Amino acid sequence: MPPAADNLGNDMRKIAALLTLLPLLAGCAPQGTVEITDYWVKSSEMSTQGGMTAVYGTITNTTGDDVVLIGGSTDAAGVVEVHQMSMIGGEMKMQEIDGGLVIPAGQSVTLEPGGDHLMLMMLKTDVVAGGTIEVLFDFEGAEDIILSDVVGKPAEGGDEEYHSGEMEMDN
Amino acid sequence: MLRWMTLLTDDISRLASGEPILADPNPELAIGAARFSAYVGFGPSLFRKLGLESQMPSGFGPLPSFKVDQLQDQFSGGDVLIHIAADDPIVLSHGTRGLIRDSLPFASVRYSQSGFAHTPGMVPAGLTHRNLMGQVDGTANPKPGSEDFNEVVWIEDGPAWIQGGTQLVFRRIAMQLNTWDQLGTASKEEVIGRKLSNGAPLTGVNEEDAPDFAARHPNGLTVIPDFAHIRRASPQNVTDRMFRRPFSYEASPASDGTPDVGLLWTAYQRDMTKQFIPVQRRLDELDLLNEWTVPIGSAEFAIAGGIARGEIIAQALFS
Numbered sequence: 001m002p003p004a005a006d007n008l009g010n011d012m013r014k015i016a017a018l019l020t021l022l023p024l025l026a027g028c029a030p031q032g033t034v035e036i037t038d039y040w041v042k043s044s045e046m047s048t049q050g051g052m053t054a055v056y057g058t059i060t061n062t063t064g065d066d067v068v069l070i071g072g073s074t075d076a077a078g079v080v081e082v083h084q085m086s087m088i089g090g091e092m093k094m095q096e097i098d099g100g101l102v103i104p105a106g107q108s109v110t111l112e113p114g115g116d117h118l119m120l121m122m123l124k125t126d127v128v129a130g131g132t133i134e135v136l137f138d139f140e141g142a143e144d145i146i147l148s149d150v151v152g153k154p155a156e157g158g159d160e161e162y163h164s165g166e167m168e169m170d171n
Numbered sequence: 172m173l174r175w176m177t178l179l180t181d182d183i184s185r186l187a188s189g190e191p192i193l194a195d196p197n198p199e200l201a202i203g204a205a206r207f208s209a210y211v212g213f214g215p216s217l218f219r220k221l222g223l224e225s226q227m228p229s230g231f232g233p234l235p236s237f238k239v240d241q242l243q244d245q246f247s248g249g250d251v252l253i254h255i256a257a258d259d260p261i262v263l264s265h266g267t268r269g270l271i272r273d274s275l276p277f278a279s280v281r282y283s284q285s286g287f288a289h290t291p292g293m294v295p296a297g298l299t300h301r302n303l304m305g306q307v308d309g310t311a312n313p314k315p316g317s318e319d320f321n322e323v324v325w326i327e328d329g330p331a332w333i334q335g336g337t338q339l340v341f342r343r344i345a346m347q348l349n350t351w352d353q354l355g356t357a358s359k360e361e362v363i364g365r366k367l368s369n370g371a372p373l374t375g376v377n378e379e380d381a382p383d384f385a386a387r388h389p390n391g392l393t394v395i396p397d398f399a400h401i402r403r404a405s406p407q408n409v410t411d412r413m414f415r416r417p418f419s420y421e422a423s424p425a426s427d428g429t430p431d432v433g434l435l436w437t438a439y440q441r442d443m444t445k446q447f448i449p450v451q452r453r454l455d456e457l458d459l460l461n462e463w464t465v466p467i468g469s470a471e472f473a474i475a476g477g478i479a480r481g482e483i484i485a486q487a488l489f490s
């Protein structure tokens with residue numbers, strides 16, 4: 001008997017019904033760790049060899065001390081920096097965060113388009129939709145974290161405006 | 172294709188549990204699962220484009236044309252189908268946007284056809300839904316979960332990727348309600364062979380009563396007429412059955428008020444050549460319902476079997 005059959009509801013929600021049965025990934029980190037969840041890298045027309053992109057995700061710090069994201073590395077890019085977006089002269093611009101991004105004790109910080117991000121510049125390979133790259137997050141006050149399956153997601157907007165503009169000058 | 176399926180698999184599993192997808196620009200719209208579900212199907216044209224014809228399940232291919240067809244390109248064909256359903260329209264719209272966004276590096280949108288069934292709770296559990304002609308629609312279906320259903324719907328052999336999967340025939344069928352509405356109740360019931368009130372066969376009392384196709388009126392005429400839809404569509408042998416899952420659609424009415432409604436008619440089966448096609452041929456020959464229904468869109472898709480955690484939809488097909 002085909003394995004899918006028993007998972008059918010009282011209508012044809014079959015294949016997706018299987019997916020609904022997937023157990024949720026356990027969400028709670030053990031006490032006292034730094035964890036990165038829901039991470040991804042932007043795939044766009046800019047994320048080709050020589051170009052740039054950014055890595056996003058949620059960093060959760062359940063230790064008793066602040067930790068600081070000071071940088072990172074990946075085979076996919078020549079330069080990796082921790083960036084923030086801010087209003088400069090009435091325009092949203094991104095710049096490196098002096099001293100890195102603080103994740104206060106017991107809190108989460110989300111890296112998202114239009115906000116803080118781990119910037120990848122001078123890409124050595126194309127970052128494609130549905131492909132994965134490995135990224136190391138460099139922390140002060142905690143172990144570094146290596147994510148081996150950061151998936152490329154098609155995304156618009158966010159920091160793109162700036163990328164095409166003054167990016168090169170500021171960095 | 173595999174990268175595309177990787178993204179869709181992750182998106183669908185998150186949406187089905189009511190979570191925002193990765194990189195969701197509007198995560199606040201992930202307000203709940205609302206029985207969100209989606210599956211992906213592949214049309215004959217995709218197999219051709221990728222040179223994967225040898226991976227097509229048995230009996231699968233472009234449908235022949237039928238006399239009743241008045242097919243329009245804008246509602247027909249397609250390389251890849253994403254069939255998305257949810258009980259809440261906001262959840263549906265948000266989920267659809269995400270799945271389309273993650274598909275754009277790989278494809279463009281050929282059509283999007285939206286349909287609906289009853290609001291949950293409107294029809295008591297166990298009662299079949301009504302289509303926009305007023306008929307109880309979906310009665311004589313194999314019962315999901317039954318051995319019978321498994322045999323009608325799920326593919327057991329052929330290429331590995333399709334085992335546990337199925338074949339979908341999708342038809343957009345317009346209803347001519349203005350002329351249908353001119354019929355009296357008795358005539359409408361004869362066209363189908365079932366009662367409008369509760370969907371019982373004209374030879375029975377309850378919806379689930381088996382129709383008696385041999386029963387005759389005292390005057391000698393069959394109670395379920397020779398032209399009746401269920402007489403023509405009912406199985407003539409052990410194989411020509413399928414699982415029908417119709418949704419209604421409604422587009423804007425014309426300026427004179429003529430409604431633009433019908434069915435997004437879907438049928439799932441192991442082998443469309445043995446199941447859908449012979450039935451449609453019989454209906455093409457004779458079925459009084461054809462006077463008020465016109466197929467205006469048509470497509471067929473092969474649907475991969477269900478997956479477990481860590482697997483990717485149709486992985487074996489595209490690896």
Ligand code: HEM
Pocket residue numbers: 302304306307308309310311312342344345346363365370400401404405406433434436447450451454464
């Ligand atoms: C707008 C178009 C259609 C309408 C309004 C319609 C409506 C109905 C209704 C009211 C029934 C009786 C209740 C039930 O068993 O579900 C029925 C039965 C059925 N219809 Fe249709 N139908 C349409 C198109 C089709 C097509 C295109 C096919 C297949 C080629 C089809 C195949 C069947 C079958 C197999 C049955 C069950 C017959 C039996 O074994 O009793 N229908 N349909």
Ligand SMILES: [Cu+2]
Pocket residue numbers: 054083094095117119159
């Ligand atoms: Cu940046």
